[in-house]
Amino acid sequence: MTDDGLPDDHLPDYLLAALRMAAGVDPVPGRVSDAARDAYSLRLPGGVVAAPYEIGAVVGARSEGDPAMHRFGADGITLDVEVTVTDGRLDVAGQVSPAPGPGARVEVRTPGAGETRTPSESGHFAVAGLPSGWISVVCHRPGLAPVATRWLHVRD
Amino acid sequence: MPSEKTLTGLDQAAWEELVTRFGGRMWAVARACGLGPADAADAVQGAWLRMVENLDGIRDPERVGAWLVTTTRHEAVRLARRSRGERPGPSALTDAVVPDPAASVVNADVGRRLWLLLDGLAEPCRSLLRLYALNPDAKYAQISMRLGLPIGSIGPTRSRCMSRLRALIEEDR
Structure with missing residues (x-):
């Protein structure tokens, strides 16, 4: 809320941030800076970033433990990604369609690690027990550009 | 700062320079949005991941600092809404970030x-x-x-x- 009635006004947050920086209170923790530096290694040169589609399944009531569905598309393929949170860990299952054929690999990435799977004949894949937080799914196809979903934040 | 039209060719040293220059500002903004340390860390990391996704798409390297700060605020606001129990809308991932000129005051x-x-x-x-x-x-x-x-x-x-x-x-x- 601001005096000039502008919606979604950013300046008060920015001014507060500037006051704290000048006072030297609450500096950025080292682990946050380390993670920022490490993010450089997550670049995917030549890769295509798949934009999210809006799908009906995410709308409406969803109780804890139910998977969150996300659909992404780019470069002629669709990536469906379903994430379930179990005891603070992420189980990721999904499908590449059309099925990418022999030689393809699906990599489920977190900022700290990645797990690679060979998708089934129908294009399905699953990875269990990843740390919660940011994830991205990458489909590597022989001779074609890798397709990566935008990074998703998933937590309890 | 790199002089290319986009940031595609950004090397590790230039990336680290961005972290040094803007990491503290991004953290301060995430915290000023009311996030606790764990959520603020996720918001800042989210902004760097958006940068990784967008290296080809950031057309104005001179405004990359404003872009990073604005993106951090987007991610922070989204996390704050979720902490309050609001469900993210279907467009939660589709927001394109326009660098906010006001971000320049964060120093x-x-x-x-x-x-x-x-x-x-x-x-x-x-x-x-x-x-x-x-x-x-x-x-x-x-x-x-x-x-x-x-x-x-x-x-x-x-x-x-x-x-x-x-x-x-x-x-x-």
């Missing part, structure tokens, strides 16, 4: 000028903003006790005081 030099102006504010603004700025994790209940103000008035008073401070810095420019 220690502006902060030092703000402290001088803050010291000239009348009470309760002076004490309230000072407490709030120096104690990022202070709850309204603690501020209420320290200043002897009703708890329900802390939020509105803070907004009003911040608007006064803002008016002063705009005059000062």
